[in-house]
Amino acid sequence: MTSLRSAIHVHSAWSYDAKVSLEGLADAFAGHGYQVVFMCEHDRGFSQERWDEYKQACEAASRPDVLLVPGIEYADPEDRVHIPVWGCADFLGEALPTTELLRRAGGGGGFAVLAHPARRDAWDVVDPAWYTRLGGIEVWTRKWDGWAPNLRASAVAEEEGLVPIVSLDLHRLNQFFPLAITISVDGAPSPATALAALRAADAKPVLRGLAVGKLSRRPVGDVLTRVERLRRPVVRLIRP
DSSP states (O other): OEEEEEEEEEOOTTSTTOOOOHHHHHHHHHHTTOSEEEEOEESTTOOHHHHHHHHHHHHHHOBTTBEEEOEEEEEOTTSOOEEEEESOSSOOOSSOOHHHHHHHHHHTTOEEEEOOTTGGGGGGGOOGGGGGTOSEEEEEEHHHHTTSOOHHHHHHHHHHTOEEEEEOOBSSGGGOOOEEEEEEESSSOOHHHHHHHHHSTTOEEEETTEEHHHHTSTTHHHHHHHHHHHHHHHHHHHOO
C-alpha cells in the first residue's frame, strides 16, 4: 500500500470563477508535497461533451508525481447547497434540486459530499434524508470555516457515518492552506483507486500531519472557534 497526500475541492480555469490552469495546479500541489488533487469544477456551463473533454484534460495534466482526479461541484437552483461528486461517468445536470442530484449521483456510482454547509447558512435547508445518499461532509473548508474546523459538521460526520472531508475550495494559488487527507492505495494511483481510498474509513484528515479529529473535539475545537471569530473582523479591516 502506498500512502498519498491528497488535496480536496480545487478549482481550475475550467470553472467560471477560477483562472489557474490544470497544469499550473499540478505544478503547485506537487511543490507542496501532494500526490493527489481531487478537482472540483462548478457545474455552470458544463455539458456531457465538456465533461468528457475535462476528464481528458485532467488525465493529460496529471504527472508521475501528482494525479488530478476530475470532479464536479453541483449547485441547487438557489446556489445554496453545493455537492461535489467524483466517480460518475456522466455529467449529472446543471442547477438540479439536491434530492434529484443525489439520486443521480448514487445511480451513477458517484461519491457525493456536502460542501461547506456554513456557506449562506446551507444548514437551514439541509434535509437529514440526504445523509443516507452522501458519502462525506466537509468538516473543515478553509475558504469558509477559516482557521478552525466546523464543529457541527464534525458531529454530523460522526453521527451519520460520513467520511470527514477537509477541503480548500481553492480558486487561486494564494488560497493554499496545508489541509490534506492521507489515503492509501494499492498499486499505481488512478482516479478509481484514489476515489476508493477516499471512500474508505481509514482516510485521515490532517493539518501538517496533525489529525484534524483532535482539533474538532472540545475543548480544543471551542477554543479554535473563538479564535476564528476574533480573527475574521480583523482580517476584514486589514484586507485591501
